[in-house]
Amino acid sequence: MALVVELGAVVTGCEADDPRELIPVLSYARTSEDDRQRDGHGVRFQLRINERTAQGHGCAVVAAHSDNGRSASKEGVVRPGFERLITDLVRGRTDGGQRIAGVVCVADDRLYRRAEDLTRFLAALTSSPGRIHLDQEGVRDPYSQEGLVQAVRSLNAAVTETRVRSRRLTNWHWARAVEGVPHSGPRPFGWLEDRISLHPEEAELVARAIGERVSGKAVRAIARNWCELGVTGTRGGRPNGQTVTQIITAPRVCGYRANRGALLLDPGTGAPVLGRWEPIATPEDWQAVCATFSPGSLFMHRGSGAPRRTGTPRPAPRHLGTGFLRCGAQSPDGTVCRGAMCAQKGRSKQSPYVYSCRDCGRCSMSGPLADMALENLLLADGRSHGRLLEDTRQHWQSGDMSLEEKRKIVASAVVHCLVHPGVKADHSWDFSRIKPVWR
Structure with missing residues (x-):
C-alpha cells in the first residue's frame, strides 16, 4: 500500500504554494444531450466541479477533455474527447508536454457506461505506475x-440505470400513443405548434x-413545386422527394396513431387508434x-423508430465525402443554401464523380x-492532430x-x-473552398 501512503502525503499538503507539488490530472466531462440551449453548459459546469474537486485533494488540472451531447451507452457512438483522454494517458503527457498522474471526473458514468470503455480506460490509466482516479x-x-x-x-449501476430508463421511456411513449x-x-x-390544429397553408x-x-x-415534381413556392420543412430544410413521401404517407394525415412503425389498434374493437389532432385526409385517401x-x-417503413422492412440493407456510401x-x-437574399452535396457520375476521367x-x-x-x-484537412490541419491516435494516422496513410x-x-x-x-x-x-466545422 505504498501508493496510498504516498498519495496521502501529497493530499495533506494541498495547501502548498508551489503548484509543482500538486498532482497533475486530466479533467473529463460528458453530457448525453444538449438539445435545448446547445451552449455546452452541462460539460462546462462539470469541468468547474472537477477543478474544485482537484484543488480540494491536492491536485491540479493540466488539461480538460469533454464530449457534449454524446451518449456513452449506445454502440458505435464516437467520443472525440474520450479518445483524446485515452491518448494522453497512454503517452503519459499532454500535447504541451505536461506529465499526467491521474484523472478527475464528476462520476464514473460520465467516463464509461459500457464494459469496453471501462477496459480501455483502466488499461490507459494504469499504463504507468502511481496514478490516481x-x-x-x-x-x-x-x-x-x-x-x-x-x-x-459503477459500471453495473450505469448499465442497470440505462435499461430502466430505456424501458420507462418506451412505456411512456406507448401510453401516450x-x-x-x-x-x-x-x-x-401540416399542423401548428400545438400539433392538433391544422396549419392553413401547409395542410x-x-x-x-x-x-x-x-x-x-411524380413525387419529385411535387417537391420541386414546393421549392419554387419557397416551402421549407419544420426544421428549415428544403423539401425533396423523400421528405414529401414521408409527409403524405404518414398515418397522421388521416388521424391514425402509430408507434415504432406499427398502427396502434384498439384492444376492444380492433380499429386503429385515432389521434387527437385534426386530420388532413380520409383513411381511404x-x-x-x-x-x-x-x-x-413509406413512412411506416422509414419513419421514426420503424424497422426496415425491405429486407435489403441500405447500400454503403462509395465515397469519402458523402454526407459530410x-x-x-x-x-439573392444572402442566405446560405447548406443543402447536402451528393455524388453523381462525372463526365471526365479526372473526375469520374462529382459532388453537386x-x-x-x-x-x-x-x-x-x-x-x-x-483527407488533407483531417491529417494535415493543426487542429486535428490531437484528434487521431498516431497509429490511426499511420494506418490511414x-x-x-x-x-x-x-x-x-x-x-x-x-x-460537416x-x-x-x-x-x-x-x-x-x-x-x-472547403471550410470544415470541427466537433
Missing part, C-alpha cells in the same frame, strides 16, 4: 482490488399533394396514396479532389484502411464541411 467521493487507487471492484460496481396524444419533438408538417399543400400523387404525378409507392419507402459536404452557395447540391444546384466540385481536400473506417474517423472529427462555389471558367483547384 479522483471524483467527488475522494481519491481512488485504480491498481488495488478495491478500486477495481468499485469501478465494476394509445391515448391518441400527438408525437413529441418538432411539430409535424392545403399536403392535401393537394396527396391528390396529385394518386393522379399519377391515405391508403390510396400509400398504394402508389413501393414497399420500403454542404452547399455554401448564397441566395441536390437542393439549389448552384454548387458542384470534382469528387476525387474534394475527397483529397477532406499506409493505404490499408477501409473506406468505412475512414468515414468513421471523419464523422468523429467534423460536423461547407463547400463554397468555384469561379466560372476557372479550372484551377482551390482547397480553401
